[in-house]
Amino acid sequence: MTNHLNLSISFVTSSIILFIVLGFVQYVPVTLDIILRGDVVMWTLGRSLMEESGYIKYLKDIFLVAYGVYWPVKLTFTTSNATAILAMKAYFIWLFLVFIFGVVGFFLDLSPLFFLLAGVRWLLLLHVAFGFFILALVSGTHIREDNLIFNVLLFTLSVNVLLIFFQLRLVGIEHGLSIGSSRLTGVFSNAGLAGFFSVSVALLSVVYLDISQNKKTLLLFLCLIVALASGTRFAMICVFLCFSFVLFDILKARLDRKLLIVIFVFALPVATVIFYSTMIDVVGRGDIFETSLASGGRIDNFIRYSSILLHAEPVEFFFGRGLGIGTNTAFSLVNAVGGLPESYRFNWLVDNTLLTVFFQLGLIGSIVFWTGVLSVFILSYFICSSKVSKYFKLLIAIFILSLFTSNLFEQYYLIITYMFVLGVICNKSQRLFDQNNNDVSNTNT
Structure with missing residues (x-):
């Protein structure tokens, strides 16, 4: 039988709560002050407003550093789970190789060394995310505080939605904008981060929390408001x-199986079309495919920058131009000193994880990096039991979609949630396997 880590309530639950809350509170003082002044910021706060938040905005970074140091030590000394220990050793070898390939560009003087700070930052985030994966993988279930986590998620969502309604009232009066076209930030520094927060809470609600369907529906409804705003x-x-x-x-528990199949075969496609049309109308930025193909769209950018890479110098093609290039953090660093971010080769924001990794690591480093990432998902797939496979498919669908809509590995709420939920799925699968083996043993006895 698998040895699980006997984690106290203060570790598992507090890890999740701290992850959610510390990302949430970063700019609360600033956003509240703006609301009280009767003003509203759309899309992003901007650097000057973000600086007004003071030291509170660094709490998340302190948490990342502390957790990044703590989880390997705790795992080493408190678990006998052979799978987790082996995974940790393989992970550190892989992370070291990624770092080595990521600094080649600096040694070859292809990019200024200060970009490395941005690279270390997203590697730290990835390291913490893997720690959450291991946390979920080896955690026992003898202590669950799902109601406490539910209350925290409900509170953060409710506060955010309340601020959104205040912001919406202001932009509706002043500019006549709708909830989707206004790109409201809520308590976050920009609207994109607010959207990622809603995805994080939605995944935790569906996959991790053992709560009633009514509670899940409530959380998802609030998530949808945040996503729309x-x-x-x-x-x-x-x-x-x-x-x-x-x-x-919900329907599976209440309807006949044949009727359920008919509903999803006919009703789901119709509902999807209606949702898609409504989303396009609410957002007001045109059809996703049309805007992606248009100049400056995501598909157009992918084709254009891929063409540039194919004509790159051999050294930068095979090794990239160094960790941190092409990230939001790199842009902020250059802007902070009054420079022009895009004047540095490959330092381009393209909202595409595949391209951004290639910018930094080149062909060889990208192969090493993606081999490690795919290995985790492939091994998880083989661990995954049929009873939780639907959650695995949900996670994979969202993960792949996010690769082509953002630079995933610097998105705090996305990458940590993905890895934690993946660990939860593997944990549930292992427990089902252990339970079945025990049932067989008891029957034979």
């Missing part, structure tokens, strides 16, 4: 997918 179509689609899973579970 952010104007982030990626977030809207992901929350809609999570809603569909909960709806399926």
